[in-house]
Amino acid sequence: xxxxxxxxxxxxxxxxxxxxxxxxxxxxxxxxxxxxxEIYFTSRSVRLLARGVAEGLYPGPTRRQSVYAFMQExxxxxxxxxxxxxxxxxxxxxxxxxxxxxxxxxxxxxxxGRCLDAGWRTIVY
Numbered sequence: 280x281x282x283x284x285x286x287x288x289x290x291x292x293x294x295x296x297x298x299x300x301x302x303x304x305x306x307x308x309x310x311x312x313x314x315x316x317e318i319y320f321t322s323r324s325v326r327l328l329a330r331g332v333a334e335g336l337y338p339g340p341t342r343r344q345s346v347y348a349f350m351q352e353x354x355x356x357x358x359x360x361x362x363x364x365x366x367x368x369x370x371x372x373x374x375x376x377x378x379x380x381x382x383x384x385x386x387x388x389x390x391x392g393r394c395l396d397a398g399w400r401t402i403v404y
Contacts, residue, residue, distance in 0.1 A: 283314060283316075283393075283398055284317070284399070284400050285316075285318075285394070285399050285401045286302055286316065286317070286319065286402050286404065287319045287321060287390055287402070288318060288320050288322075288324035288327075289321050289322050289324065289403055290322075291404050292322075292324065293323065293324075293332055293336060293346075294323070296337060296338055296346055298338075299324075299327065299336060299346045302404040303358075304349055304353075305402070306353040306356075306358040307349070307355075307356045309358075310353060310356035310357040311356045316353070316358040317358070317361060318353070318358055318361065319361050319390045320360065320361065320363060321387075321390075322363075322370075323370060324366075325366040325367055325370055325372050326372060327346065328362050328372060328376075328377050328378055328381050329376040330377070330378050333345065334347040347378070354380040359382040360382050361381075361385035362377070362384050362385075363384070363385070363386050364384050365386060
């Protein structure tokens, strides 16, 4: 069984917070099961990595836990966050705006490398 999971965030748009928590809930779960977890933020999802964005987003009407709290939980369990440089440029996100949980930047080649590696499983949100 593979113990490595790469997650691509493509449709997890801050303008649709109701779909933004699940990827981090799954990432935290996989990491808690001792899997290596990498999350690649592409398209509009890269905006979640800017300070102040995810903190104010809630996936449901109860507002029990912010999207950022879900992100922090995933990071606490060991998930690594990677921002796509092209998405950063397209959506005006600068490295100096990153939340502390961001590991670094990595683009399409890094994620596709994980997809092509038999030792990794992948999910797209």
